[in-house]
Amino acid sequence: MYTLEHVSKVYEETIALQDISFSVQQGEIVGVVGKSGSGKSTLLRLLNLLETPTEGRLVLADKDVTQLSKKEIQQQKQKIGMVFQQYNLLNNLTVKENVALPLKLIGVKDEEKVLELLSFVGMAHKKDSYPAQLSGGEKQRVALARALTRNPDVLLCDEATSSLDEENTDDVIRLLQQIHQEFPVTIFFVSHELDTVKKLCERVLVMEDSRLLGTVENQPTLLEKSNQPYLEKVQRRLAK
Template sequence: MIELVNVSKIYDDKSRALKDVNLTVYENETLGIVGESGSGKSTLLRLIHLMEQPTSGDLLFKQTSTLKWTKKDIRRQKEKMSMLFQHFNLLSNLTVLENILLPLKLQKRLNKEKALSLLEFVGLKDKANSYPSQLSGGQKQRVALARALITEPQVLLLDEATSALDIQTTEEILRLLDEVKRKYHPTIVFVSHDLEVIKKTCDRVLVMEKGEIVAESKVSKSQLGTEGLTYKEKAIKVLSS
């Protein structure tokens, strides 16, 4: 579905965020990406979301290289992807319903019925005319999820989407995400530093360190002691055993 081939990203200030990353995201899987702060997780998501370009290497969607894509090709692919952020990124001057409709407005194909049915799906039917400031963190992320789903994306990208939420609210969002998977079958890339969240949600996990993928693990549900281990060792142990 998505492939990165020898992808490196060096920013203008010469900081190297990604180094020779090779990775395949398979259709309909939920791939987790974990790693310590600064390891390159968000950079990787921004490249997949076509918000930034690799300095070298290639990014492919369904076996098609993006290297020679026109602005129109990029826009078409972007319309098939949605991203969720840690701090929700809702527009404070728009109501909940207007926020959810925003991606369709940008694509000039408004559909209020669809927005209302998604609002019902995320359990916030009665909040259509509220403003983001009137919602809790968990409710804001539900609105962001409804907004992400309104374009029927093939790919959902989550950057620390539950990291600003408490444990119970995180559980609620993860349950909703399970429903999203059953109902819409998107391909998901879930970035988090929280191994427990990744473990509950993902089929497969990659561990990043200093811009490189240093380990891959299938997720299993057993629990082991992890005191005194490095992040990489801990990740492998918690995620696979």
Template sequence: MYKLENVSKKYNDKYAVQNFTLTIESGSITGIVGKSGSGKSTLLKLLNFIEQPTEGQIIFEDKAINDASKKVIRKYKEKIGMVFQNYNLLNNLNVYQNIALPLKIINKEDQHKVNELIQFVGLEDKAKSYPSQLSGGEKQRVSLARALVRNPDILLCDEATSSLDENNTETIIKMLKNINHEFNITIIFVTHELSVVKQLCEKVCVMEDGQLLDIIENRNKSAEKNTASYLENVKRSIEG
């Protein structure tokens, strides 16, 4: 699906991401964790083709994107859905209209698809409600359904549970697992919440200062807190 080979992204004279090498397999669930300023947001922009690498190359579906035309990159972007921390819903549109918006933009209305997704995220009784009438968890479920409406191959989640309480976080995690299982969608989950990646992700990439420190296989064992380095804390949390 994705292959990053010694990818770096520099703004002015400072590297936001440096010498990043990673392969993300189709149908996998991968976590990207790191403290604030570790380079997670820049990496997400690279994966979403909003930014181009300064050095190295990104290979997507066995094709290097560095020299790809804008038309080809637009086609790649169509394969990607995004879920944001702050939902990014339009307040003047109801639930149905927010979910249908990506289809409306490309003049491809599909009422059956929209209603199917409303049912999938459990908001049948909220279809005509507006964002101001929804809880945070309900807003994120709308955002999730909207990201799926164009049948993406990849779902990029940017701190998708950071604004939610424990119960709503568990709901979103279950939905993401179902999405991965039922639709075989590759999920890349960017977060600072170790408890979430422990429950959701098959492998966890640890970032610090723009670099990939380690890739940890998730064994789903119980964890104990410690006062060691960030990387050691992540390893202990994920591996037990």
């Protein structure tokens, strides 16, 4: 799927990434963790084809991205879904219109698919609502539906749960696990929340000071919806 071979990225005199090498196969769930300034965001921009390496090779689907034309890069970008920390929903569009937007931008209208995706993420009942009327967890569900509209091969999640409370974080993790089961998608989950990464990711890339320190294998377990009352959850957590 992705192969990085001795990739470095330099902005003027600032080294953002230094000699990064790893491979990710189709269908993996990979976490990327590191302190602020470690290079996570730059790595994500490379994976999203918004940047090209200063040195080294970035290979996506057996193609060296530095050798692709602008048209070919745009075609590859359409196979990449993106989920952001701040949702990036357009406030003047309804939930349904936000999810339909990636299709609209390429001249496609498929209302049935949009409604199917909203049903999949549990937001069909809010299809005519506006983002300002939604909670943070609901906004992220809509953002996930939008990211799936073009049937992506890759889903890039940039701190997708950092703005959410514990319960909504678990809801999003469960949804990502369900997406991984039902769609043939590779997931990159960039986060500083190690507990969340542990719940979701099969392999974790650890970054610091623009370098890849190493890779940690992990065995996530499927999260099940808890029916425990909120008061009991608080009491349980505070008792630890």
